[in-house]
Amino acid sequence: MKEKIHIFQPKLSWLAIPFALIFIAYFIVPLTLTLIVSFWDYTEYSIIPDFIVGNYIYIFDGCFTFENGLCLTFKTYISTFFFCFFTWLITLLLGFCVAYFLAFYVNSLPLQITLFLICTIPFWTSNVIRMVSWIPLLGRNGLVNDTLITLGLIQEPIEWLLYSTFSVILALVHLYTLFMIVPIFNSMLRIDKEVIEAAYDSGANQFQIIKNVIIPLCKPGIIIGSIFVITVVMGDFLTIGIMGGQQLASIGKIINTEMNYLQLPGAAANSVILLFITIFIIIVMTKFIDIRKEL
Amino acid sequence: MHKKGSLGFFIFLIIFSFFVVFLYGPILSIILLSFQGPSGGLTFPLNGFSLYWFGELWKGSGLVDIGASFRRSIMLGIFVMILTVVLSVSAGLAFRKKFIGSDLLFYTTIASLIVPSIVLSLGVALEFRLIDSIIVTIGEMFEIQIILENFQTSLGMYTSGFGAQLTWTLPFGLLIMFAIFNRFDKSLEEAARDLGANPNQTFWYVVFPIIAPSIVGIALFGFTLSYDELARSSQVMGATNTLPLDLRGLTTTVTTPIIYALGTVTTSISFLVIGISLSFVYLLRHRKIK
Numbered sequence: 001m002k003e004k005i006h007i008f009q010p011k012l013s014w015l016a017i018p019f020a021l022i023f024i025a026y027f028i029v030p031l032t033l034t035l036i037v038s039f040w041d042y043t044e045y046s047i048i049p050d051f052i053v054g055n056y057i058y059i060f061d062g063c064f065t066f067e068n069g070l071c072l073t074f075k076t077y078i079s080t081f082f083f084c085f086f087t088w089l090i091t092l093l094l095g096f097c098v099a100y101f102l103a104f105y106v107n108s109l110p111l112q113i114t115l116f117l118i119c120t121i122p123f124w125t126s127n128v129i130r131m132v133s134w135i136p137l138l139g140r141n142g143l144v145n146d147t148l149i150t151l152g153l154i155q156e157p158i159e160w161l162l163y164s165t166f167s168v169i170l171a172l173v174h175l176y177t178l179f180m181i182v183p184i185f186n187s188m189l190r191i192d193k194e195v196i197e198a199a200y201d202s203g204a205n206q207f208q209i210i211k212n213v214i215i216p217l218c219k220p221g222i223i224i225g226s227i228f229v230i231t232v233v234m235g236d237f238l239t240i241g242i243m244g245g246q247q248l249a250s251i252g253k254i255i256n257t258e259m260n261y262l263q264l265p266g267a268a269a270n271s272v273i274l275l276f277i278t279i280f281i282i283i284v285m286t287k288f289i290d291i292r293k294e295l
Numbered sequence: 296m297h298k299k300g301s302l303g304f305f306i307f308l309i310i311f312s313f314f315v316v317f318l319y320g321p322i323l324s325i326i327l328l329s330f331q332g333p334s335g336g337l338t339f340p341l342n343g344f345s346l347y348w349f350g351e352l353w354k355g356s357g358l359v360d361i362g363a364s365f366r367r368s369i370m371l372g373i374f375v376m377i378l379t380v381v382l383s384v385s386a387g388l389a390f391r392k393k394f395i396g397s398d399l400l401f402y403t404t405i406a407s408l409i410v411p412s413i414v415l416s417l418g419v420a421l422e423f424r425l426i427d428s429i430i431v432t433i434g435e436m437f438e439i440q441i442i443l444e445n446f447q448t449s450l451g452m453y454t455s456g457f458g459a460q461l462t463w464t465l466p467f468g469l470l471i472m473f474a475i476f477n478r479f480d481k482s483l484e485e486a487a488r489d490l491g492a493n494p495n496q497t498f499w500y501v502v503f504p505i506i507a508p509s510i511v512g513i514a515l516f517g518f519t520l521s522y523d524e525l526a527r528s529s530q531v532m533g534a535t536n537t538l539p540l541d542l543r544g545l546t547t548t549v550t551t552p553i554i555y556a557l558g559t560v561t562t563s564i565s566f567l568v569i570g571i572s573l574s575f576v577y578l579l580r581h582r583k584i585k
Contacts, residue, residue, distance in 0.1 A: 013394030019386035020400050022378075022465065026458035027407045030418025037421055047424075098314050101307040104297045115311075117573065122318050124519035125565040128542045129558040133321035136328055136555075141338045143324070174317065200296040206303050209296070227409060235411020238526055242546055252413045259417055259530055268421065271414040278411060 031275075038268035047264050055269035076249045077277075083165075083240065083250065084233045087172040091229050092222065094173065095180025099221075100214070102181075103188035104196075116185070123178050131171050131242050138162040138170075163245030171243040176232055180225035187221030188214065223285050230285075234278050322562060329555035337550065348556040361541060361557065368538035371452050371460075372522035378457070379464040379517030380510060386465075387472025401469075408466035412526030415462055420530040423448070423455045450533035459527040460520070467516040475509045508579040515572035519565055 041050040063071040070078070098119065106112045122130065137143045138161040145157040160166055191214065199209050215222075237252030251274050258267035298304065328335065332343020355361055390397060407415075426449045434442030449455070483505070487497045525539040532540060538561060545554050 011392065011394075013389045013392065013397070015385035016389035016394065016397070016400060019382045019389075019465065019469075020396075022382060022458065022461050023400070023403050023407060026419055026455075027403065027410075027415070027462050030415065030422045031410070033421045033425065034414065034418040094310075094314060097307060097310045101311040105299070105304055105307055118315060119318065121566075121569055122322070124515065124523075124569050125322070125562050126523040126539060126542065126558075128523075128525060128539055128546065129325070129562055130322065132542075132546055132554060132558055133325040136324045136338045137321055139338050143339050146339065174321070177314070196296060206296065231409040231411065235413050235526075237413055238529075238543070242543070246547075252411065255413050255417060256529070259420070264417075264421060264424070267417055271411075271417050274411055275414055278409075282409065 034268045034271050034275075037265050038272045040265040040268075042263060042265045044262075055265050056273075058266065059269055059273065076251050076254060079249045080234060080251045083168060083172065083236070084230050086169050087176065087233050088226060088229050090169070090173045091177045091180045092226065095177050095225060096184055096218075096222070098177070099181050099185035099188055100210070103185055103191075119178060119181055127175055127238065128242070130175060131239060134167060134171060134174075134243070135162065138167055163243070163247065165244070165248065168240050168243045168248060171239050172233055172236070175239065176229050179228035179232065180222075183221040183224040183228075184218055185221070187218040191217050227282055227285055230281055231278055234281070235274060322558075325555040326559045326562070328552055329559040331552050335552045337552065337555075348552045349560070351551075351553050352556045352560065361538070364536050364538045364541045365561075367452065367535060368522050371457060371537060372518045374453070375457055375460050375464055375521035376514050376517035378461060379468045379521075380514050382461075383465055383468025383472055383513050384506075384510060386469055387476060390469070390473065391476055404466045404469050407462045410462075412463070413529075416459060416527050416530040419455050419459045419527075420450065423450045423531070448533055450531060452532055452535055452537070455531040455533070456528060456537075457521075459531045460524050463524060463527055464517045464520045467520070468513045471509050471513050471516070472506075475506050479505070508576045511572050511575045511579065515569065518568055522568075523561075523565065 037047065038055055039051050039053065041048040041052055041054070059073050061071065062068060063074055102112060102115055102119075106115060135142070139145070140157045140159070140162070142161065144161060145154075148154045149157070195217075196209060196213060199213050204212070235252045236250060237256045240248050240250040241253055241256075251270065255267045255270045255274070258264075258270065324339070327341065328337070328339070329348055330344055330346070331341055331348065332345045333347045335342040335348070352361070386400075390401070427446075430442060430446060430449065433439070434446060479502075483501055484497055487501045492500065523539055524537075525543060528537060528540065536544075542554075542557065542561070545557070
């Protein structure tokens, strides 16, 4: 709980106005327009104000009759959910272990800060370069294939290392594990060490302590991290595009392609659907936590 | 429990070390490969050692005008950094007390952080395309020659581009401000006022020095996230390209180590900025109290 010290403080709420204006101009209005334009008509050259549901009908064309198997939209969402699920699972496991090591095994504060920064620094560098940097390792003649051939473990280079589902998930984990580490680490730092000592003294082993003490107390951090990772992968089009060799499907890529062909109302309709699915996922996940208390 | 030298310690140490290698290994490999000789390829082993590919990069051979997009990205990064710092710090101060709509603004900020970037980019692009059609319509209605002859688009780095990037940098700025003010000892301000300081003096002599390291942190987020931003920027830069946009184009067309040289240069700049910022934070935290 926050302590309440009553002191005279000038009212500074007007200072939030410029901040709010940015979000009105570049967030609220654009999203509202996206919703409106998703009901507009369009030709090859222009978009026409209207109120039609054609864009939505087009997206779900043939989706509920299953005449030709799954429709394109469902296939794309299944592909997107697939990337989401595996990226989420791996970043969660990896992020939890890294945060656990930092929070409980590193006792000196300067060392803790240094190691934490080592994990954070790549976040401030270019995502595209971080993706490109997998090419010399995973390519057909890359380091991994070369090493495996030299060791005699394989005869032919493995083809699925790059421009594949594997490389997409690898790159997503590479880019976004930090989104798990930070909130989980933050939650772990708040755990009273005495609680853990008490559990240990009562005879609990490490596995039991992690399972019954640490994970429940880290739940808010785990949920916040999961929200970050899932939302960023749901809308991803760059990683799946670049690391998938432009061969794999995601809903973000469909929107991006439609925009490049100036099919803006179609892209808007797809965006609205994506947005609602994302919001639904977040609502399900945030049911029990208050983000603001976690800072 | 959690003793150094226990089995658990080694298991988690190995996982952590693996993670650090995983994090830095790939980038180290392209830095190494960018220093190859002229016959170098995209994969190991290294063919010679030279600065040849940096020379090629400098000459701009076979590339789009990288130098120009590089300068544009730096300028935009600085612009976004300044706005991120000013807007986040002022909003952070406002948020210390509840105000009308403060909850709404807070949740809007969080929503902005997790809205799919492609959706935001589309929305901002739509907004400015609609502004375009309004401008053109006005031009036609009143036969304004300047508009009819010269107007192309209102989309640009400093109209739509920076705003789309701010929706990504400002949430980080505000969260950092929340983190510092949630731990802020208000009795310090009380003491300053008891000693007769006016609100201005209280801010500049008491509050500001305490939050200064965090402000440097916000600046770091503002610059680096703008300088490397691609997803939200992808549709809103108008006719100009920033460096990440060009880089993305190059990933499919360039087949020489020149792209690694470019990667080395742009990563070095990021590291330089990070290094300077973190040193600043360190110095501000450890300065002597006069």
